[in-house]
Amino acid sequence: xxxxxxxxxxxxxxxxxxxxxxxxxxxxxxxxxxxxxxxxxxxxxxxxxxxxxxxxxxxxxxxxxxxxxxxxxxxxxxxxxxxxxxxxxxxxxxxxxxxxxxxxxxxxxxxxxxxxxxxxxxxxxxxxxxxxxxxxxxxxxxxxxxxxxxxxxxxxxxxxxxxxxxxxxxxxxxxxxxxxxxxxx
Numbered sequence: 001x002x003x004x005x006x007x008x009x010x011x012x013x014x015x016x017x018x019x020x021x022x023x024x025x026x027x028x029x030x031x032x033x034x035x036x037x038x039x040x041x042x043x044x045x046x047x048x049x050x051x052x053x054x055x056x057x058x059x060x061x062x063x064x065x066x067x068x069x070x071x072x073x074x075x076x077x078x079x080x081x082x083x084x085x086x087x088x089x090x091x092x093x094x095x096x097x098x099x100x101x102x103x104x105x106x107x108x109x110x111x112x113x114x115x116x117x118x119x120x121x122x123x124x125x126x127x128x129x130x131x132x133x134x135x136x137x138x139x140x141x142x143x144x145x146x147x148x149x150x151x152x153x154x155x156x157x158x159x160x161x162x163x164x165x166x167x168x169x170x171x172x173x174x175x176x177x178x179x180x181x182x183x184x185x
Contacts, residue, residue, distance in 0.1 A: 003037045003051035004177040006099045008147070009168025011181075012049045013098055017056045017143040019079045022121050027057065031076045031119050034059050041176035043097045044133050049143030050098050052179065056080065058139035062132065073132055080116035082140055083125070085109040094148045096137060100174040102163060106151050137142050 006012055013176055020027065030048070034057075038046040044065060047058035056079045062070030087110040095103040111129040115135060118124060138148060149157060149164065166172060170180030 001033045002037065002040050002177070003033060004179040005037070005041055005174070006050055006052050007167050007170070007172070007174075007178045007180050008099050008149075008164050009181045010052075010179070011157050012052055012054050013142070013147060014143045014145045015049070015054050017047075017049055017054045019056050021130050025055070027076070027078060027121075030055075030057065031059055035061065038097075041097050041174075045139040046097065047139045049142050049145075056143045058143060060132075060135050060139060062135065065131070070131065072104070073135075076119040077136070077139070078117040078119070078121075079113070080114055080136075080140060080143065082112055082137070084113040085111065085137075087111045087129075092134060095178070096148055097174075098137070098142075099147065099149060099164070100172045100178070101167070102149070102160060104148065104152055104156065104160075106138075106148050108134055110134075112136060113181075114140075131144060 034046050035185040037051060044062055045060045058077050060075050062073030089107040091107050091111055092107040092151035093103050094106045110133060112133045113126045113127045168180055168182045
């Protein structure tokens, strides 16, 4: 099932998501729906809050980047916890399915260590670097109630205020279904 993407202004995006208790939901079905939703929206990562579910779960699929080291980067992260971030921060322009039409340079550390469960409830602790780490950090922010725009300077946020308000009203160019919190019925 393809969900509409929840966009900027919806409270679910600013709420710290809740851990998933094993057996409480069908995580395989939800992850399949999320992969279908993400693919329809041409994304490379999607967190449960972006489909309106305040759950600590996100998915990644680096294949659309068409880089050799990304072709096997297709994963489900449940109840993830970043335990370490290291290295000198580097800027890279990020975008977000929940904030269509806005891309900004965001500074992040290049290396992470993360603990999580996969869709089979197998526990992992892995290290990632470069673009893989950045994608994970972006999606991890979502389950922490943080958007990439929260990393911007107050001045830059003021410059984007009008665009962000329009997104929350559904006035944006997205080639996928969205759920805008302030959209007039």
